[in-house]
Amino acid sequence: MSYHYTGLINRYRDRLPIGPDTPVITLNEGNTPLIELRNLPGKIRRKVRILCKFEGLNPTGSFKDRGMTMAVTKAVEAGARAIICASTGNTSAAAAAYAARAGISCFVLIPEGKIALGKLSQAMMHGSTVIQIRGNFDDGMRLVQEVAQTVPVNIVNSINPYRLQGQKTLAFEVIEALGDVPDYHALPVGNAGNVSAHWIGYSEAAGMKTESMNGSFQYRTGGLSTRRPIMLGYQASGAAPFLRGKMVDQPETVATAIRIGHPVSWKLAWAAKNESGGWFNECSDEEILRAQKLLADTEGIFCEPASAASIAGILKDLELGVIGEGVTIVCTLTGHGLKDPDIAISQSSKPFLVDATRAAIEQVITANLPK
Numbered sequence: 093m094s095y096h097y098t099g100l101i102n103r104y105r106d107r108l109p110i111g112p113d114t115p116v117i118t119l120n121e122g123n124t125p126l127i128e129l130r131n132l133p134g135k136i137r138r139k140v141r142i143l144c145k146f147e148g149l150n151p152t153g154s155f156k157d158r159g160m161t162m163a164v165t166k167a168v169e170a171g172a173r174a175i176i177c178a179s180t181g182n183t184s185a186a187a188a189a190y191a192a193r194a195g196i197s198c199f200v201l202i203p204e205g206k207i208a209l210g211k212l213s214q215a216m217m218h219g220s221t222v223i224q225i226r227g228n229f230d231d232g233m234r235l236v237q238e239v240a241q242t243v244p245v246n247i248v249n250s251i252n253p254y255r256l257q258g259q260k261t262l263a264f265e266v267i268e269a270l271g272d273v274p275d276y277h278a279l280p281v282g283n284a285g286n287v288s289a290h291w292i293g294y295s296e297a298a299g300m301k302t303e304s305m306n307g308s309f310q311y312r313t314g315g316l317s318t319r320r321p322i323m324l325g326y327q328a329s330g331a332a333p334f335l336r337g338k339m340v341d342q343p344e345t346v347a348t349a350i351r352i353g354h355p356v357s358w359k360l361a362w363a364a365k366n367e368s369g370g371w372f373n374e375c376s377d378e379e380i381l382r383a384q385k386l387l388a389d390t391e392g393i394f395c396e397p398a399s400a401a402s403i404a405g406i407l408k409d410l411e412l413g414v415i416g417e418g419v420t421i422v423c424t425l426t427g428h429g430l431k432d433p434d435i436a437i438s439q440s441s442k443p444f445l446v447d448a449t450r451a452a453i454e455q456v457i458t459a460n461l462p463k
């Protein structure tokens with residue numbers, strides 16, 4: 093029997109606000125691998141099971157595709173001819189790709205000079221109208237909401253509830269892969285949509301009602317699990333409103349994807365933390381980059397800096413002992429490392445440059461073989 097995976101809307105149609113005639117816009121996103129780390133737990137001498145949900149393997153290289161297939165599908169269903177978003181990069185890449193797929197226009201607002209090169213190339217390549225602003229993501233988010241009141245554009249940022257609906261499916265996939273929920277689920281927090289979406293997914297999987305669709309749509313809940321995990325949200329220290337307990341006006345971090353000081357899903361994210369008995373913690377830029385490199389070096393998994401905040405965060409909390417031994421932790425690796433080649437190159441050893449001779453090559457190999 094052949095089986096062709098055709099994206100998360102078709103896969104979870106009965107658990108999403110989708111009708112029989114909804115025109116599905118998909119790039120076969122979702123169904124990403126859940127990879128168990130085999131070397132890192134031993135290296136840090138902790139008896140824990142850590143699995144990475146590698147969202148970098150989505151069609152545009154980040155988890156945003158899960159939300160974008162839903163947002164663009166519903167926009168097209170409603171007759172929209174143009175979408176708009178503010179973005180630190182990944183949302184714009186996904187919006188541009190799904191708009192191209194749907195044959196509609198896409199406008200993206202990005203902070204000048206503060207988005208990774210791979211993401212910028214995606215938005216440009218898919219033919220969206222890229223508007224760089226002399227401001228940060230939070231400025232862009234405010235402007236998008238203002239502009240959408242007067243021009244006919246459909247907002248596809250995560251204030252669009254369909255985005256979180258798509259992103260909630262990650263929880264379903266984790267439960268199906270493990271046969272149960274993990275003890276902990278860790279992820280980076282920027283605009284805080286994803287942690288909220290994870291929580292909606294885990295809650296609905298366990299049969300709990302959520303207010304995410306305001307009861308306006310009937311779809312199936314329950315039947316996948318009986319409990320929910322503890323949610324752990326990690327922020328970059330320079331952009332950590334959830335740690336400060338208030339909005340941050342000048343966010344700064346090397347992890348540009350989460351360089352956000354005024355998260356839109358503020359309330360939902362606090363609810364996820366509180367209802368799950370979880371917590372937020374922060375990581376310095378150095379800790380984030382060290383975790384990104386460690387994961388790449390010891391496990392062969394290349395995620396972008398923002399994604400590595402989940403690894404940096406659990407390493408810190410394991411060290412502190414607030415996460416004990418014998419538990420299963422899932423980390424969402426939100427985006428692929430190839431998105432940000434500049435950062436990767438800047439923290440790796442330089443290539444050798446030698447003459448094109450056998451002797452020169454042998455010399456390098458001999459010096460670098462395992463002792």
Ligand code: F0G
Pocket residue numbers: 154156178179180181182183184250280281282283284285286287349350396398399426427
């Ligand atoms: N990781 C990556 C790689 C991201 O791109 C983002 C957000 C996050 C984590 C944080 O997720 O905002 O739901 O808390 N990127 C958005 C963007 C803001 O515009 O691409 P969040």
